[in-house]
Amino acid sequence: MQSIDPSLIVTALGILVSIASAAEIVRQKLASVIEQIQDMEKRLRKSDTRIDKGEVHQSTSEQRVSVLSSMLSPERRQVLHERLARLEANCETLRRDVDAHRKEYLSAHNGRHPPVPSVEEVKTSD
Numbered sequence: 001m002q003s004i005d006p007s008l009i010v011t012a013l014g015i016l017v018s019i020a021s022a023a024e025i026v027r028q029k030l031a032s033v034i035e036q037i038q039d040m041e042k043r044l045r046k047s048d049t050r051i052d053k054g055e056v057h058q059s060t061s062e063q064r065v066s067v068l069s070s071m072l073s074p075e076r077r078q079v080l081h082e083r084l085a086r087l088e089a090n091c092e093t094l095r096r097d098v099d100a101h102r103k104e105y106l107s108a109h110n111g112r113h114p115p116v117p118s119v120e121e122v123k124t125s126d
Helices: 006-071 074-108 119-125
Strands: none
């Protein structure tokens, strides 16, 4: 057998130490990278949540604007104004009819109020 040279042992141990230290450095760097990736994933999820909320808010606002624009459209306003004009005309006609009937009622009424007998008086007179 050949003899092992001490410098070879030292070199082999040096290589093993450098491999072990390199592995430790890689493990630490990998842990740091994993931590950064997890942080970025959290931020991405928060951004997604904010974007989703914004989209929901935008959709709701668009629906509200659509409803308001249909309510305030010139065609719809014209129909409502025509209905209102008819209702006002009907109210005026009804008011004139009520006033005429009231005048007729008041002219027929003599203004006297004779006493009305109570229920007991009516029963005793029978």
